[in-house]
Amino acid sequence: DVKVTQSSRYLVKRTGEKVFLECVQDMDHENMFWYRQDPGLGLRLIYFSYDVKMKEKGDIPEGYSVSREKKERFSLILESASTNQTSMYLCASSLLGLGRASGNTIYFGEGSWLTVV
């Protein structure tokens, strides 16, 4: 079974703090993603990575950065947390190319609830 593990489920941080959200997957997937989920806005892509040390901006990268030093680990960094970054953050991974024939998909972690006060 694919496992995507997000190390922190619930965090409360102060405005201006630097925040690290860690994600590890155990299936040797090339692709890793960070999404945030907000009520009424669905899942929005923040950053993704197709390979080690590689990163691409998603739809809402402002205020975030990422790090992928090892294939299995993808970290999301909030350099200076703000209250509008209070959200549920979801990490996901997939094989390179979802593949129409295989029915491959991306696998999500349990989510990290971040509250910035």
Next chain:
Amino acid sequence: DQQVKQNSPSLSVQEGRISILNCDYTNSMFDYFLWYKKYPAEGPTFLISISSIKDKNEDGRFTVFLNKSAKHLSLHIVPSQPGDSAVYFCAASADSGNTPLVFGKGTRLSVIA
């Protein structure tokens, strides 16, 4: 500009009846579509997918229909069960899944016993 639209934020259905969740897309390059189910405080889980070479895919109680000309897909759940109550996300990808998934805003399904 929303590329994947789920225009119904919520849907209530009686147990045993059919649930139909709809999704529209605007990007004609999308060729792979997926549905995810999400319970509160959990990550989304994959439910069913369909590629653009098909117009229907079935898996047990779940069937996805794709109408490419209308850029519309729907998820049918028959019969609906209380455990199906969750938020359902429609997602799409171009290039046979080689580009990141684009998600709709989700539809909250409530199945009433």
